[in-house]
Amino acid sequence: MNASVINRFAKIVTAGSAKGRSRRLALTLPLAAVIAAGAVGCTPDTTTHAAPGTAPTLSTPATTPTPTTTAPTTTPAPTTTPTATETATTAQAPAPATAAPVPAAAGTPSATRTPTSVVKPGGGIEIRFDGLKAGQRIEAGGGTVSFSVTWTNTGTKRYDTVVPVVSSQQYEGAPCTRVLAMAHGTVERKDGNVWHEFPLSQGGGMDYATTGTAAAFPLASGASRTIQYRIHLAADNGPGTLSVEAASYGNTTTFNQIGNKKVVDTKVVDSHLPKVTVTGGPGAVVVGGQGTRYTVKVTNPTGSAFRSAAPALKVQTLTDPDSGDFTKHVVSPGDLFVMVQEHGQWRALKADYDCDGYLAVDTTSLQRTLGAGATAEYTFRIGVDKGWAGGNKLPVQIGATADGHTAPTVKVTPSVSG
Numbered sequence: 001m002n003a004s005v006i007n008r009f010a011k012i013v014t015a016g017s018a019k020g021r022s023r024r025l026a027l028t029l030p031l032a033a034v035i036a037a038g039a040v041g042c043t044p045d046t047t048t049h050a051a052p053g054t055a056p057t058l059s060t061p062a063t064t065p066t067p068t069t070t071a072p073t074t075t076p077a078p079t080t081t082p083t084a085t086e087t088a089t090t091a092q093a094p095a096p097a098t099a100a101p102v103p104a105a106a107g108t109p110s111a112t113r114t115p116t117s118v119v120k121p122g123g124g125i126e127i128r129f130d131g132l133k134a135g136q137r138i139e140a141g142g143g144t145v146s147f148s149v150t151w152t153n154t155g156t157k158r159y160d161t162v163v164p165v166v167s168s169q170q171y172e173g174a175p176c177t178r179v180l181a182m183a184h185g186t187v188e189r190k191d192g193n194v195w196h197e198f199p200l201s202q203g204g205g206m207d208y209a210t211t212g213t214a215a216a217f218p219l220a221s222g223a224s225r226t227i228q229y230r231i232h233l234a235a236d237n238g239p240g241t242l243s244v245e246a247a248s249y250g251n252t253t254t255f256n257q258i259g260n261k262k263v264v265d266t267k268v269v270d271s272h273l274p275k276v277t278v279t280g281g282p283g284a285v286v287v288g289g290q291g292t293r294y295t296v297k298v299t300n301p302t303g304s305a306f307r308s309a310a311p312a313l314k315v316q317t318l319t320d321p322d323s324g325d326f327t328k329h330v331v332s333p334g335d336l337f338v339m340v341q342e343h344g345q346w347r348a349l350k351a352d353y354d355c356d357g358y359l360a361v362d363t364t365s366l367q368r369t370l371g372a373g374a375t376a377e378y379t380f381r382i383g384v385d386k387g388w389a390g391g392n393k394l395p396v397q398i399g400a401t402a403d404g405h406t407a408p409t410v411k412v413t414p415s416v417s418g
Contacts, residue, residue: 119222123154125162125259127246130226132264138242140270141235141404144188149246151259152224159219159258163249165212166229168201173240173268175406176355180204183242184234189227191215200231202245210252233268235404242266274309274370274402275299281412285394291337291383292414298400298407299375309370309402311378312409313338314358315351316395331359335388340366341379358397370402384416392416 131147138145151162171183182201189196191214198211217225231244247261276298283292296311317331333353338361339346354360370376382396394416399409 118152118154118224119156120154123156125159125219125248126152126154127248127259127262128152129244129246129262129264132244132266134265136264136266137269138231138233138266140233140237140239140268141272142233144230144232146228146230148226148228149262150224150226151219151248153219153221156221158221159250161216161250162219162225162258163209163212163216163252164225164227165209165247165249167208167211167245168231169243169245169263171201171237171240171242171268173238173242174201175236175238178356183237185232185237187211187229187231189215189229195230200233206252206255209247209249209255212249213252235270235272236401236406237268237270238406238408239270240268242268270405272302272403272405274306274400274405274407275301276311276398276400276407276410278398278410278412281414283412283414285383285414285416287384287388287416287418288386289383289418291339291381294380294382294398294412296378296380296398296400297375298370298378298402300370300372300402303372305372306370306402308367309376309400310363310367311380312363312399312401312406313361313380313382314354314397314409315382316397317353317357317359331384331394333359335385337383337385339381341381346381382414388416 128150129147130150132145136145149164149166151164153159166187166189168183168185168187170181172181174181174183176182180203182203185200186197187200189198189211196214199208202208215227219225233242243263243265245261245263248258250256250258276296278294278296280292280294283294285292298309298311300306300309315331315336333351336351336359338349338351340349340363341347349361349363349365351359351361366378368376382394384394392415393413395411395413397409397411400407
């Protein structure tokens with residue numbers, strides 16, 4: 001408001017003062033209201049003619065809040081520049097509140113209530129892995145691999161008992177595969193603050209499912225339960241695809257499965273394998289003769305020493321499986337002889353059936369430490385006795401072991417005559 005407007009208001013006030021105190025009181029309130037309205041409607045004057053500081057009634061009382069109107073979310077914000085009062089009010093607006101998480105059900109601290117949106121028609125128990133994914137590399141003989149599994153009830157029915165089970169399926173790289181290809185290793189489950197250990201692989205029955213009995217839990221509609229696991233593979237597992245399975249059962253008497261199983265296919269690798277080279281093959285064997293001679297070199301290609309390394313030899317007991325005659329082409333321990341040369345002398349080694357039905361030569365006496373990059377050399381003679389009835393082939397597999405790790409074998413098949 002400019003000075004001329006204020007002067008006109010002052011004259012009105014002066015003229016009215018001669019009519020008495022009551023008149024002055026009647027004019028004072030309208031004057032303040034008019035001046036306040038003019039102050040809001042006019043641009044503030046920044047010149048030296050600003051309103052004098054002796055009129056406090058022109059200011060809005062501090063106790064009177066400035067009303068603000070919140071625009072609906074569907075109305076776009078105005079594009080005009082806000083007044084000083086509006087700007088201050090906006091800056092002091094509190095941040096929107098954040099919804100508090102839904103607490104777990106009483107009495108089940110490890111159960112997590114999931115949003116009701118997971119419940120769906122025809123739903124049931126669904127399983128999810130976290131920390132273990134398809135194609136993940138697991139080192140044979142390496143450290144443990146930790147992960148979690150979550151069971152969620154997406155149906156409307158409550159399950160009073162859910163038995164959680166984690167195990168590996170039959171494995172192509174298992175040390176023994178003739179009957180059951182069971183990976184060597186363990187699976188651990190965390191119950192409270194305690195880890196419990198169980199065999200990793202499934203067997204020929206359902207005994208593996210009983211490992212989850214102590215961890216059974218109820219699961220209401222829309223609820224979930226997460227359990228921590230870790231697995232360890234023994235060093236004697238060969239490379240291959242290891243399928244890790246999570247399932248749930250209503251009990252371990254009838255083993256009624258509830259929900260679909262979840263399977264993650266992992267990749268087993270081994271960076272600690274010894275290397276084997278064979279010279280002298282395939283050769284020819286004369287029945288009752290001295291046998292054929294082979295030189296075997298075992299090398300440590302890794303960056304750390306092997307504590308115990310040795311060659312490994314085995315003979316396929318069914319020498320000619322394609323013939324279909326399983327009576328004439330079978331090798332027994334009495335049919336085979338194997339000798340090793342030590343300090344210029346030949347020493348006989350024994351052979352017996354292994355878990356895959358091969359005749360495995362006992363080479364434990366040949367174990368030795370093997371430094372990084374080092375090579376150990378062995379010389380063998382392999383032959384058959386006079387009672388040989390195994391046909392005209394002798395399938396031999398030569399490999400090595402080092403700290404439990406088993407190298408891929410080299411196959412040699414000498415002919416048999418006489």
